[in-house]
Amino acid sequence: MSTPDDEVGYAAALAELEEILDQLEDDNIDVDVLSSKVERAAELIRLCRGRIRAAQMSVEEIVAELDDLTDDGADTDTSPDSDD
C-alpha cells in the first residue's frame, strides 16, 4: 500500500533531479561538486526505478462498507437473453 510519503518522495526525487540538472546547466560548476551531484542523481533514479520495479504486483481484496448488502459481489447476469 502506498502512502502519501511514497508519492511525495517520488515527486521530490523528480524535483531534485530537475534541480540537479539546473545546477549542471551552470557551466561554472566545480568538478568535485559535479561528481557529488551525479552521484546524487544516480541515487535518485535508483529510488524511482526501485519503487516501480521493486516487487511483483499484489492484489488485496477490500470489503465495501455497506451494511445492508451482504452479497459477495458476484456478477449476476440473469437476463433472459444473456449470451455473453
Next chain:
Amino acid sequence: MQMPLDVAMDRTFSVAEFGQLINDVLNHTFPHDLWIQGEVRDMTRAGSGHVYFTLVDAAPKPGRQPDAALSVVLFEGTKRTINAQIKRSGGGMRIDDGISVRIRGVPDFYAPGGKLSLRMTGIDPAYTLGQLAVSRDRLLRMLADEDLLHANLARPVPGLPLHVGLVTANGSAAKADFLHELEQSDVAFRVAFSPSPVQGSDAAARIAAAIRSCELRGVDVIAVVRGGGARTDLAAFDDEVVARAIAGCSIPVFTGIGHEIDTAVADEVAHLALKTPTACAAHVVGLVREAENTATALWNRVTVKAADLLSATDAELTGAAFNARESATSALRDADTRAVTAARQVRDLTSSQLDRSSHRLTGHFARARLLSRHRLDNADAGIRRVAQRVGRAGRVGIQAANRRVDNAHFQARLLDPERALARGWSITTDANGAVVRSVADTQTGSQLTTRLADGTIASTVDAATHKSAKNPPAQTKESS
C-alpha cells in the same frame, strides 16, 4: 363490472374449479394482450429456461416494499421470440433488474401455485431505451447544475499511480482483463480490489460503496470497470448514486465500461473514460511508464550534461597546460632574447666606451707624437744650427758639439712615448681619456685605462693615496 359467467352464487367450488373460474374471467375480460410498464425486480432464471421477475410501479430503494407488484413469467419458447425482437430493434437492451420496461402479456392464474401472473408475450425495446435516455439526460442536467460534472476531473492524478483501486464484479472477465494488463507491465502495482455487482437493482449502491472503500484505503487512482454488454446492462453506471460517488470522490476515477455507442453518466463525471477494462489498465500503466520515462530522461540529461562538463573541463585543463607551457617557453625565449640583447648592449656599450676611450687615447697619442715630432724637428733644427755654428767655429768644438748633438738626440728619443712604453712605462687615462697625472685625478670607483706597449688594461680605483700620506700607495683593481 358485470360477471362474465353465469355463476351460481350458492355453488361450492373446489380450488381447481375456482382457479379455472378465475382464468375464465380473465380470458373473458382481457381477450387480447395487455401493455404494462414498470421496473423489473427480482429476476430469476430457472433451469428450464423460463424467466421470472416482478414488475413494480415505482423505483423503490433496495429492501423496500414496492407500492404495487406483478409477477411476470417468460416461458422459454416465448423468450426466443422476444430476443429476436430485441435484436431486430438494435440489441441495445436486456431485461434485468432495475430496468424500466413496457411489456405485453396476458393475465394468467397459475392454479398449482395459486398465483396470478402476467405471461409475457412481447416487449417494447424503444420504450426502455428511451426511458434510459430520458433518465440519463435528466441526471446529467442535474449534475451540471450542481457543478459536479467535472468535479472529479479537477482531482490531480499522482505522478506515480502504483496503488490502484479496482471496482468491478468479482470473477468477471473485466477484472481478469484489467489485472492481466497490469501484470504484463512488470510494474509493482498494488491493487485494492473492492468487489461489486455491476448490474442489478443494488448494483449502483454497491458500486458507490466500493468506490468509497477504495477512497478510504488511500489509493492513487480508482478504476471502475465492467465488460461489454447491452445498453441496459450499464444502467447502474447511469445511476445518480454512482454519479455522485464518483463526482464526490477525492481520488481520480477512471472508467472502463465496455460500450461502443454512447457514454454512461459515470463516464461523464469520471476523471477519464476509457473504452474497456483493458484500455483503462493500459492507461494506468502508461502513467507509470510516463513517470519512469520522465525520471529516466532527467537522468540521461544529467549524464550527458555531466559528460559535457567533464569534457569541457578536460579541454580546459589541457588548454591551460598548453598555455602554461607556451607561456613558460615564451617567457624563457623573451628572457633569453633580453639577455642576449642586454649582452649585446653591454658588449656594444663597452665597445663604444672602449672606442671612445681608444679614440681619445689615439688622439692623445697623436698629439703626443705631433708634439714629439715638433720637438724632434726643433731639435734637428737646433742640431743643424749647432753644426753650422760648429762648422763656423772650427774643429775645436766639433766633438763637444757632437756630444751635444748626441745628447739632443738622446733627449729627443727620451720624449718619444713609444719608447717610454717600451721601457715599461705606462700611460693611465681616466674615463674621459684625460691622462691621470695625480692621485687627485682619481677617486674610488673611477674607471681607468692603462696603456702599455702591447695593449691596454681597464681598471677600477679601489683606493688612491697621496705619497705624502702614511697609507699605502694608490691601488687599482684590474677589470680586464
